[in-house]
Amino acid sequence: MALLNVPLDQIDEARLLALIAAGAAESRTIDYKRDSYGNAHADLSEWLADISSFANTAGGDLLLGMDAANGTPSTITPLTMPMDPEILRLEQSARGGLQPRITNLTFHPIPIAVGGNVLLVRVPRSFNSPHRIIRQGSNRFWARSAAGKYEPDVNELRALFNxxxxxxxxxxxxxxxxxxxxxxxxxxxxxxxxxxxxxxxxxxxxxxxxxxxxxxxxxxxxxxxxxxxxxxxxxxxxxxxxxxxxxxxxxxxxxxxxxxxxxxxxxxxxxxxxxxxxxxxxxxxxxxxxxxxxxxxxxxxxxxxxxxxxxxxxxxxxxxxxxxxxxxxxxxxxxxxxxxxxxxxxxxxxxxxxxxxxxxxxxxxxxxxxxxxxxxxxxxxxGGTPGSPVFDASGVFVPFQRR
Incomplete structure (x- = not known):
């Protein structure tokens, strides 16, 4: 059972509980984290490794606020911090810590009945890979398999570039x-x-x-x-x-x-x-x-x-x-x-x-x-002209209006 093909607006607490009931283990396209990532270098490096491993492979969903035992989700552990500042912090870290940047990284807070949220981070498969971590000169690449993230060897890295x-x-x-x-x-x-x-x-x-x-x-x-x-x-x-x-x-x-x-x-x-x-x-x-x-x-x-x-x-x-x-x-x-x-x-x-x-x-x-x-x-x-008539002299699009 996976979420990757489920539209974000259809993912709610019931869907998360269904993951637990089904024993939907961590895989190539889904990962669980009990907590969000801290501000320490090791924590943010882990964040960058997780999202780049998804982007460099097949894309996937990262669920922050769900505990897992041996890779199988066991319980919801809602995040209690305000979501907007947390999303902004993670976005800024992703923008500045990876090269090239991952486009279309999407954050979806899922409200939980007892309070708090699970934060779903949807990472698209990248077609501008491989992405490497550049935070503090790291220069590390990550990929993902059914067993979780790993550092690809030389041959795998060559394949990513090709x-x-x-x-x-x-x-x-x-x-x-x-x-x-x-x-x-x-x-x-x-x-x-x-x-x-x-x-x-x-x-x-x-x-x-x-x-x-x-x-x-x-x-x-x-x-x-x-x-x-x-x-x-x-x-x-x-x-x-x-x-x-x-x-x-x-x-x-x-x-x-x-x-x-x-x-x-x-x-x-x-x-x-x-x-x-x-x-x-x-x-x-x-x-x-x-x-x-x-x-x-x-x-x-x-x-x-x-x-x-x-x-x-x-x-x-x-x-x-x-x-x-x-x-x-x-x-x-x-x-x-x-x-x-x-x-x-x-x-x-x-x-x-x-x-x-x-x-x-x-x-x-x-x-x-x-x-x-x-x-x-x-x-x-x-047709022998320098530019399209749908843009004005300043290059601004002009909506079409019939006379």
């Missing part, structure tokens, strides 16, 4: 393979002929061995989640070998589809629209792409987080079949200067933009836009 580049290569190769298949006409459905924008969102955990699969039964009856690019309501979906396929047409056997979304079992999302450009006087014009991308990325990341498919996420965008199309350089097609603000014709058939990484789910459109700004600016560069 895992990051290998994962990045696998993710990039997956994207390139999928885009090549779409460009070759091997998409899951027949597409229309109006230019294609593809959007791939890849949780960095997608290639983990033993990863919990997407809850296909739940997603299939959720008519608001994982809608195809540009769709605002449920149309049609079916289970496939890969996961779930949602199409923009109610009839999946239709001769052509505007858009689809493929949700893979491991949490990867592939979506696209094949009506990227509209024609005016014979000229295919791409409009509103920046704002549409911001909206689609936000929506997908929200859906992934809802189904406990946690960040970090890598986001990729490509344009296909767009040679000679033009991009409009103002955001509202009703702007009187719209036809006077068209880019030069695009000079190639395909554009593959650099990936961006979301360390957390964006809180709003502005945060999302700032993370994907490299993609938006590259899109503007393809």
């Amino acid at each position: 895992n990051g580049p290998q994962l990045a290569e696998r993710i990039r190769n997956f994207r390139l393979d999928r885009v090549a298949k779409i460009a070759a006409g091997e998409a899951p459905v027949k597409l229309m002929d109006g230019g294609i924008v593809t959007l791939h969102v890849v949780p960095l955990s997608a290639f983990d061995v033993g990863l919990a699969a997407v809850p296909i039964r739940k997603v299939m009856i959720d008519y608001t989640a994982f809608l195809p690019y540009g769709s605002r309501s449920y149309t049609n979906s079916r289970i496939t070998f890969e996961g779930i396929l949602q199409t923009s047409n109610a009839d999946q056997q239709a001769a052509q589809h505007r858009a689809y979304l493929q949700l893979y079992r491991n949490g990867i999302v592939e979506t696209l629209t094949s009506t990227l450009a509209a024609r005016s006087s014979g000229t295919p014009i791409i409009s509103g792409l920046d704002d549409n991308l911001i909206n689609e990325v936000q929506r997908i990341l929200r859906d992934l987080a809802f189904y406990s498919i946690e960040p970090p996420y890598a986001v990729f965008v490509s344009l296909l079949e767009v040679k000679d199309m033009r991009i409009h350089l103002v955001r509202d097609p009703r702007d009187s200067s719209w036809y006077d603000n068209l880019s030069s014709p695009l000079d190639r058939d395909q554009y593959h933009f650099d990936e961006v990484i979301f360390e957390t789910e964006p809180a709003d459109a502005a945060e999302c836009a700032n993370v994907i700004r490299p993609i938006l600016d590259q899109l503007a560069n393809a």
